[in-house]
Amino acid sequence: MIAELICVGTELLMGQVLNTNAQYIAESLAPSGIDMYHQIVVGDNPKRLTEAVRIAFSRADCVIFSGGLGPTDDDLTKETVAAALGKDLVLYGEEWERIVSYFASKGRTVAPNNKKQAMFPSDAIILPNPNGTAPGCIMEANGKAAILLPGPPRELVPMFRDYAMPYLLKRSGHRLYSREVRIFGVGESDVAYRLDDLFKNQTNPTIATYAKTGEVTLRVTAQCFTEAEGEALVSPVLSAIRDELGDCVYDTNGRELAKVCHDALIESKQTLAVAESCTGGRLADAFINYPGSSAYFIEGDVTYSNDAKMRRLGVRRKTLDTVGAVSEECAREMAEGCRKHAGTDFALATTGYAGPDGGEPDKPVGTVFVALACAEGTLVKRLNLFGDRDRIRHSAMLHALDLLRRNICTK
Amino acid sequence: MIAELICVGTELLMGQVLNTNAQYIAESLAPSGIDMYHQIVVGDNPKRLTEAVRIAFSRADCVIFSGGLGPTDDDLTKETVAAALGKDLVLYGEEWERIVSYFASKGRTVAPNNKKQAMFPSDAIILPNPNGTAPGCIMEANGKAAILLPGPPRELVPMFRDYAMPYLLKRSGHRLYSREVRIFGVGESDVAYRLDDLFKNQTNPTIATYAKTGEVTLRVTAQCFTEAEGEALVSPVLSAIRDELGDCVYDTNGRELAKVCHDALIESKQTLAVAESCTGGRLADAFINYPGSSAYFIEGDVTYSNDAKMRRLGVRRKTLDTVGAVSEECAREMAEGCRKHAGTDFALATTGYAGPDGGEPDKPVGTVFVALACAEGTLVKRLNLFGDRDRIRHSAMLHALDLLRRNICTK
Secondary structure (H helix, E strand, C coil): CEEEEEEECHHHHCCCCCCHHHHHHHHHHHHHCCEEEEEEEECCCHHHHHHHHHHHHHHCCEEEEECCCCCCCCCCHHHHHHHHCCCCEEECHHHHHHHHHHHHHCCCCCCHHHHHHHEEECCCEEECCCCCCCCEEEEEECCEEEEEECCCHHHHHHHHHHHHHHHHHHHHCCEEEEEEEEEECCCHHHHHHHCHHHHHHCCCCEEEEEEECCEEEEEEEEEECCHHHHHHHHHHHHHHHHHHHHHHEEECCCCCHHHHHHHHHHHHCCCEEEEECCCCCHHHHHHHCCCCHHHCEEEEEECCCHHHHHHHHCCCHHHHHHCCCCCHHHHHHHHHHHHHHHCCCEEEEEEECCCCCCCECCECCCEEEEEEEECCEEEEEEEECCCCHHHHHHHHHHHHHHHHHHHHCCC | CEEEEEEECHHHHCCCCCCHHHHHHHHHHHHHCCEEEEEEEECCCHHHHHHHHHHHHHHCCEEEEECCCCCCCCCCHHHHHHHHCCCCEEECHHHHHHHHHHHHHCCCCCCHHHHHHHEEECCCEEECCCCCCCCEEEEEECCEEEEEECCCHHHHHHHHHHHHHHHHHHHHCCEEEEEEEEEECCCHHHHHHHCHHHHHHCCCCEEEEEEECCEEEEEEEEEECCHHHHHHHHHHHHHHHHHHHHHHEEECCCCCHHHHHHHHHHHHCCCEEEEECCCCCHHHHHHHCCCCHHHCEEEEEECCCHHHHHHHHCCCHHHHHHCCCCCHHHHHHHHHHHHHHHCCCEEEEEEECCCCCCCECCECCCEEEEEEEECCEEEEEEEECCCCHHHHHHHHHHHHHHHHHHHHCCC
């Protein structure tokens, strides 16, 4: 089956909005066996949209539209597509009632032009929109289908996931089962190299790689008829990945590194404090962004100045004067001092040169020390990170999380 | 002049890459008077690409391509476009030398298939690529132009900005002058309402709105022949915006809120410490992400637990027992305690309910107090924020920055 995407919106042509919908739909379709050969962006212009619809239906079985379902005169995707398929629009009483209640629930009164949003071809399939007023719809004609979705991602994403994708899979005779493998401590090209045979020989499930700063995610997706069949297809691939990459694989259910630590701390009823120099608050932020972090997160110390390192963490002046703030000793004293005064099971510390200026001959920009203090003792790791300031700080944070993960999750 | 964009890459059709190039090019063209009516994404497939080129040249004066300039057999944009325009490719000796040296400078040897990247039509305009091996090029034919750019944004963006855009402006007879107005404390719809007349009556300069969590940016762009003429056109619009929005306008040169505070602290040689509960490290992170923040940033205390608030900041137990941690009193004691022990000119504090659970009947989720302590006394502001946990924490951070900005930058 061939699908084509038409994103309708002058705001996309003006660059006011980044087209995240196109990526979301593309990455959802990719493993399904449904091919997409074209993505089109066109403005809210009936003539050009009609032409795009004509071209798309000449080469695709199914055309997916995003945008142009709103109440204003500019919103004309539904009208244009219906006309192109030779269909008239009629008022759906039930949908109109729903729109009126939606406005009432927000304490607003509905405007007459909102009636437009309750009009569809009489044989349309309506797609509910719990996050906005404009329902989506599917129009079928001549053995082909047009799927119309609203433009705002917070409305489009759930509607595509919950209604459009199941419709497409049903049409194509498949379902999908996916698992997300998360990896830290080995780069994307190295993952590709070490898993080369696996990548090459795999048709079902497929394996897709996604890299972001310092981390690699693999999505393993099977085409299947039942979830059990999907799990049976995916499971040996997950094992093969684990066999090759060992404990660099930190989760096979798509959790982020900080979430794995968060869950492990809650489960083991242990507490944490952090002492940050170069990461400067970012490590604390990673934990506190999860609801429930108050169960274990006692305190963070952003000791960016040497004065604060001594005063707040008890780092010794001698350490700073001899080996300096960017040193194994300083990282150790930071972690131990932090753990001691916060009275926690674990304390993490970071110190390093994030750049762009600074560094020493034997400790250039990118030199970072991360430390973990716990009852059994203190571990310190020296890192040579690269990239700009933001990237070095972000990588340092991930390495600190990974140090904790490896020493809490394996207990 | 009408331009069309064709992004070439199977990785876009698979959703592995977000198409930021399309937004960048679109927002660059928007104020220039050059119209873009279509953006196309197509894979590395000669037949489909040839058809897309044919359609594009049937309706546009200039077609901009991104991607497919690499050394592999899959990269065929240049070959396909040249063929469509009836041009042959020849080896450019100078470009080949440059590619060889580029590889040498990275300590690598050049592969034979890289020669492909030094081949262009004999009458092409070569666009240098300081950030990679693949030069771009412009091919002119039949009064129309094809502009070919590499796919990676770090190569495309500078090449478009420095070579393609000037070429387009020259062809269209214009240049552009832009200023970015940054606004905090008034929402996007309110900005649109209050500046309605200005928006409506403006043709040169144009005003475009960009909103991200809690902030609004206006880009004011004039079509002009000289920079002085541009400034003369833009300047009265900036004044009109300032007149209407007052001190909610915090910069007219595109600096972020944290950067405005950062610059003001450095310039005034004053120091800062922060005490964070609900923002949990994010406020410290915002400052420390700028190089040079060590000049003023002394310390951050992430006192997420009540115990840490008392132990590290001297918040009184009575305060926590009577009015609680989310209160004006607690915010005040946090800021004053932090300023006192860190010995800084300013201290910022945040405390609030970020959700999703928690809150009290008269202090629901989204209730946040931000405080600023300085020599003159302590200011506390109560906020009612909305959104999910991440959004509430982010907004709280911005409000804390804004409180500092308003009390330092006007001195």
